[in-house]
Amino acid sequence: MLKVLLVQPPYVQVPGRFNQSPPVPPLGIAYLASYILHAMAGRAEVRIMDAFSLGWNQERVIAEIAAQAPDVIGWTTVTLTANFVKRTAPYVRKRLPAAFQAAGGPHASALPGDLLPAVDASVQGEGELTFHELLECLAAGRDWRGAQGLSFLDNGTVIENPRRPLVNDLDSLPFPARDLLPMRLYEHHYPYKMRNRNFTTFFTSRGCPFKCAFCAQHVVWGGVERDRSLDNTFEEIRHLIRDHDISFIFFYDDTFTLKRARVEEFCNRIISEKMPIKWSCLTRADCLDEDLIALMKRAGCVEFQIGIESGSDVVLDSIKKKVRLDTLKSAFKLIHKHGVRTKGFFILGHFADTRETMRETVNTAIALDPSWVFFSTLIPLPGSDLFETAKQKGYLETTDWDQFNYHNFPIIHTENFTAAELDQIRRRAYRAFYLRPRKLAAYAADAVASGGYRRMFNNFLAFMDLSASSR
DSSP, X not given: OEEEEEEEOOOOOOTTOOOOOOOOOOHHHHHHHXXXXXHTTTTEEEEEXXXXXXXXXXXXXXXXXXXXXXXXXXXEOOHHHHHHHHHHHHHHHHHOTTOEEEEESHXXXXXXXXXXXXXXXXXXXXXXXXXXXXXXXXXXXXOOTTOTTEEEEETTEEEEOOOOOOOSOGGGSOOOOGGGSOGGGOOOOSOGGGTTSOEEEEOSEXXXXXXXXXXXXXXXXXXXXXXXXXXXXXXXXXXXXXXXXXXXXXXXXXXXXXXXXXXXXXXXXXXXXXXXXXXXXXXXXXXXXXXXXXXHHHTTEEEEEEEEEOSOHHXXXXXXXXXXXXXXXXXXXXXXXXXOEEEXXXXXXXXXXXXXXXXXXXXXXXXXXXXXXXEEEOOOOTTSHHHHHHHHHTOBSOOOGGGOOTTSSOOBOBTTBOHHHHHHHHHHHHHHHHOOHHHHHHHHHXXXXXXXXXXXXXXXXXXXXXXXXXX
């Protein structure tokens, strides 16, 4: 019996910063676990260690891995956790020298050689089939180095095997192994009224056809969108309600409303089956209209999360967002009309940004008036177009992956602003948006109505941290 442990590393805590990121189910490794359990039934034992949600530090992670003594360790990595894996895997190797260590996820897919030789192999792209082939080779004592989608070192040289084709039939994948996760720890951050509902994330599709310059999702999903059938989707939703008592779902599809007819059928099924769930989703302003918003609300949608990115059409064009300000304004007007909550994501410090365009972004946030906003400074992620541009033009302040944190001090500068100036602009943006009497009154009323005093206090701490004076 091959013992496999899949690990979600903890994020590096920013010194002196209040970390408000809520724990959410790591569906990537939950899918990986379920696939292995089905494909190697009776031949593999799989466990998941969600060290981030459990709040474990490096010492605890090493001790727990050593105690479980797996044969194979699979690390999932984003850029922010890459250094943790690079620092921790060698200590694990000292404790468990015979254990095979592999890393996958967005960072391993974008920079396969970066995690070597800390781990034995990197998995590029979708992991299910590649990791399964790797495990079959290890279980049988065969050479695994020819498997598609793997990278490894050969006498100090990084070897990148050809990428494995994407999974076209997503229905062929078993549901994520949420029973291996600490489901009690997960919660949806907003709104307050959802705080007592059992929560999970959910994918009804994979990939995104848009080519935004700041995004690196294509390194895993290949830049194409693939759907699960609605029959398969609803089978999983019923399973979640029946077996996990889930009543709130956050649909993690990159653009949930990409295909209007599919969303209409989805909503009508929820309504006709009287499913007892509330839900939220990621979407784009140009993929919404009034009839669809109204139908989604009837079907239980309580929140849209929308990447707005900038308040300047010039900047939006520069990042290939392919959406205009007038479209954003029209969409938010309709959403407000129907009383659905919104969370707006803005990025300050685009390479085309100036102080004036960033003022326009803050003014746009106030005019659109989402329920909540998140102002991040630009993080040029490995695998994105902007990462290559930042390297070529010398805009990056650091390539220490621990600093690639949206809560951290900015890591870029351009000819138009310094990192310190960008930090001050972000802090002023938070104050300008949130310190408005009407907004403060709405949050207080929401907390009173729902009893969400603790959440409100935590949000206040986060706001104070993000808007306080610079370092």
